[in-house]
Amino acid sequence: NFREGLNVSHYFISTHGARKGLADTALKTANSGYLTRRLVDVCQDLVVIDDDCGTERGVLRKALVQGGDVVIPLRDRVLGRVVQGDVLSKVDSSVLVENGTMINEKLFDLIETNNIDGLFVRSPVTCEARFGLCAKCYGRDLGRGHMVNRGEAVGVVAAQSIGEPGTQLTMRTFHIGGAASRAAAVSNIEVKSDGSVKLVDVRYVTNSDGNTVVVSRSGELIIQDQYGSDKERYKLAYGVVLSVSDGDSVKAGQMIATWDPHTHPIVTEVAGKVQFTDITDGMTVTEQADEITGVTSYVVIDPKDRRGTARDIRPVITLVDKKGEPLMIPGTDLPARYQMVPNSVITVSDGGTVGEGDILARIPQESSGNRDITGGLPRVAELFEARKPKEPAMLATASGVVSFGKETKGKFRLVITDTNGESVETLIAKTRNITVFEGETVQRGEMVVDGAPVAEDILALRGVEALTDYIVDEVQDVYRLQGVKINDKHIEVIVRQMMRKVCITNPGDTQLLPGEQVERARVLGINEELAASDEDKALCEYDPVLLGITKASLTTESFISAASFQETTRVLTEASIAGKTDRLRGLKENVIVGRLIPAGTGLAHHEDRVRRRKEADDKAAELEALLASGVDEDFDEEALPADISFDLDTPAEGDESVAGA
Secondary structure (H helix, E strand, O other): OOOOOOOHHHHHHHHHHHHHHHHHHHHHHHHHHHHHHHHHHHHOOOOEEEOOOOOOOOEEEEOEEEEOEEEEOHHHHHOOOEEOOOEEOOOOOOEEEOOOOEOOHHHHHHHHHOOOOEEEEOOHHHOOOOOOEEHHHHOEOOOOOOEOOOOOOHHHHHHHHHHHHHHHOOOOOEOOOOHHHHHOOOOEEEOOOOEEEEEEOOOEEEOOOOOEEEOOOOEEEEEEOOOOOEEEEEEEOOOOEEOOOOOOEEOOOOEEEEOOOOEEEEEOOOOEEEEEEOOOEOOOEEEEEOOOOOOEEEEEOOHHHOOHHHHHOOOEEEEEOOOOOEOEOOOOOOEOEEEOOOOOEEOOOOOOEEOOOOEEEEEEOOOOOOOOEOOHHHHHHHHHOOOOOOOEOEEOOOOEEEEEOOOOOOEEEEEEEOOOOOEEEEEEEOOOOEOOOOOOEEOOOOEEEOOEOOHHHHHHHHOHHHHHHHHHHHHHHHHHHOOOOOOHHHHHHHHHHHOOEEEEEEOOOOOOOOOOEEEHHHHHHHHHHHHHOOOOOOOOEEEEOOOOHHHHHHOOOOHHHHHOOOOHHHHHHHHHHHOOEEOOOOHHHHHHHOOOOOOOHHHHHHHHHHHHHHHHHHHHHHHHHHHHOOOOOOOOHHHOOOOOOOOOOOOOOOOOOOEEO
């Protein structure tokens, strides 16, 4: 306190804190500045060049609901964007908002009074303009409040909008865990408002108490009001016990679901008799008695702690009928075999009987889930650089039924068999936590091994829209924690630039090679030329590729822009070996060679110049044709317009649109 003054230890604690703060701020400024520079570099050539690209694609935007709270209302997500397709009234299917209209405050109030909870809107990610963006896919100019003008440098605006608040983000990772946060784990769902229950993608069985036990992983429970719009949205994990079913009406404050937050159950989907395989006391399991109740249960020993041959044995519980024949999981031809995960506590006994929805074993939750989360600047950089996480999640590469094949020494063999009987095999290290059981049905793109999702996998398995949603939501989460508001559009602009390369899957009748990575604009150009030619030629087919912002900047078509970013020597030597040409399309290249930039009024200037040059070329070609066809000898050269040069090898005056390497 002020009367006593500080003692020595207090004094040092306070100076330590102050100095740490200053050092942190200095590092943070540098880091945030570098992020801004990379973002500007990847986006600098994105300019609005067209009014409408005419695409049919768009993204679905709904209010972001996490648990019982609306984190971002629909208004903040769609205001100032252009709708894709007519918005119809729920009552009489009349058109409320016509296709291609920008949503302003007045229109949004109309949408809200009609209780529409989701809209398809145009997005920079789905824009089909070859170079730059079109105004309709971008929507409102956020600085001026009207539709964006042609020539607006939206790429640089997006990069600055994301980079500028970077100094307000934290630098270090947060630690999660500790006794306090474990005690306060949520273990039920209480409804916050009256409404009706809607279950989405939920598979369940009914247990002996008449309650519903969830046996799917990606299910959701939604509470809807009387108009059918979502008020609350909850993820339903495996093993949650529901006390309501689809379509039931609920009152505010009602408890509709419960689960044990500290363990993860393994639930039976069929009633039968328990049969243990390879569950031997002292080898694969140890017997533990509960100190309070005196009940003994088996705990599976971690393979790393077992001796000798017991390491490769997997304890399994099989459900059999009275004759000892294995029972099948409903809807599949797979036996009900449940592999026991290390450290799981087996709650049934050999030869005992179980009913549907009973719990065979519980996996303690301590082992999974108390990782540190990367927050702040490092997390934003990680997302935009599309880095692979340390422990990546594995997603199902096909939809189908899970089974386990023959194991190798340190790996499981996970097999997914689809409806046509075709199977996909994946090898998974035994140290990883597999979240699916034998006989379970998974959807393509669903998580089968615990971990952090990989952006490239999401793109390959679930498509461009799912990837956009993932990156936008993750980046927004970081900024929202610091109370910074950024419009989704800016992040989508960056995602578009991260996906400007494509990988050729089938070259068709083009000169490209399969597996080659090519600029998207170039492939579209080649395909346009092929389609325009009279012959019936096969077009090139391709898949989008995701690159991190640094890689995307270095592999752009313009070598001048890449060389002025990083690794100048390497970029220039490669460009000169390949004999590259720079078309000077971006802002940076033009600044470097000292021309007007193709943005703002400069865009009109360059378009005008290109038009004049084309006209001059056409005139010259006409004259050439006339001369070739042998016009009369008295042809008066003086009467020609002054700006036409007969020397066709030299470009028209005032034209320096190409810089050679």
